[in-house]
Amino acid sequence: MALVAAFCLAALAMVYLSYALPRLLPGDFVTAMYGSSQVTLSEAQEAELRAYYTGDRGGFGSYIIRLACLDWGYSYVFLSPVSQLFFEALPWTLLLVGLAHLISLVVGFFAGVEVAWRRSTVLERGMVSGMTVLEGVPEISTGILLLLIFSLNLGWFPSAGAETAYADLSMVDRIAGVMHHLVLPLVTLVLAYLPGNFLLTRNSMVMVIKAQYMITARAKGLSPCRVRYAHGARNALLPLVTRFGLRLAFMITGALVVERIYAYPGLGTLLFNAIQARDLPVIQGVVLISSLMVLAVILSLEFVYRIIDPRIDHARAF
């Protein structure tokens, strides 16, 4: 399993970078925090701050152990452990980004297959051109437009947050509130992810339809639905999954931006607030852990390909 080894090496390299780079800085967190500000520290104050924040923390070995023990440092600005901040924000990001990927994969796949089946119709032309335009519009633009129209002008959806603050609600009302807050960020992300999935499925399905086994399947007298999905779409699914792995690392960017636009309390907003306040331990923790999570997702996708297409074991596609 050369690939697993390569991914483990990459993960280790990232951990080492996050350990070594801040130590390469001239000075440390204290000078980075106060060096460019208006505050002038006396020698004693500086020594005290340094002892309070950094202390003597040992080498790379103890860094890894502390990482594994969820001891990721202490936030200067939010005054709480980084791990606590991280795990408070993580569920919201997973809910938003996971749901957006799920919806856009399912809708993009079925729409792509159906549209490829109805080749050369007005519906197909319209869908393909619409999706091509949408593919070019970045999340920043769709996000802000939706925010201006549906939240600030029409007032249909809340403009910030993930649930109604300080409200004592029943379970059902609470879930409804969460869904209500989720709509706009979710729609923005789906609009960003959907066109890629749709166009990819449609393009590979158009090639699949011409294959001889499709003619065979039809000649056997199978129902159109069975021909379309059991024989055709399964082969169009593979590029979708392969490309998903390739695109995921870049799609993270959009999720960060969308969370910031709607002030959704996920990792993106946490990271944004940390950047604004130059809260270096939080930036370091969130960046490292979320990159490791993306690495893990992409590595596990490698095994999904093998289930969808057994041929990959013999020759790696691409």
Add this chain to the structure above:
Amino acid sequence: MHVRFRETSLKDPLFMTGIGLAVIFMVISLLGPFLAPFDPWDMSFVPISPPSETHYLGVNDGGQDIFSELLYAVRNTMLFGFISAFAALGIGVILGASAGWFGGFVDMIVMRIADVLLAVPAIMILIFAAAFFRPTPWTLALILAGFMWPTISKGIRAQTLSLRQSLHVRAAVQMGGGGFYIIRRHLIPEMFPLYLIGLAAKAKMAMFMEASLGFLGLLDPTRKSLGLMINYALNFYYMDVWWNWLMPPILCLSFMIVSVTFLAISLERILDPRLRAALSGRTP
């Protein structure tokens, strides 16, 4: 890879729209400093004044002319995109052609590194670098290029593998041409169409990244950037300035990215005959 580029491209509406928009933004970014009526760092105007004869798009909260800011911001975003895309293309072509030509150990190492780099979220590394070291935008563009070359080099490698078998390359080998000579003299010029597709795709990614980094507040705040303008304007959405302050950078950014997206998609279908049947949208 012979294609009748002129005939097919002129008939392609996507390509024409893409190239038209690209030319407009090229002109804006080349002539920006001459077109701008004011110095975009000049803070001597009345803050948050509406559009007028002298200030076409009004003045922002810092007393700077928004129209001049916009011209400089478009220029910076374009430049960032192109530097990053060209660097990624250069690395990707050289490494991809070497991996495909030499094979064996070189191939394994380059492709393994490519696999791993594809899995690492570039934005996270950029945020890390920008927050800790505050590098110049050009350094960030080059770091980003370091994460964008793998997709290019995979395509180039696949093409190199098929070109290896072609007659003229085998003739060059017979004449005693060395590896680097053949890569430079035969492989690299031969694959030119692939570079255009890669360039457009990577420029799109890089412009999007630049806007996002600016929007998240990670770029130099004195440098004009579309993302930064959107970020500042969003703080004043309640003041009825959205149409003259928030909209222009959003529209510029969208049209710029739409333009390179159209170019990438249409070039792929014009230059890659295998795909033409699949992509054209009508039965051949």
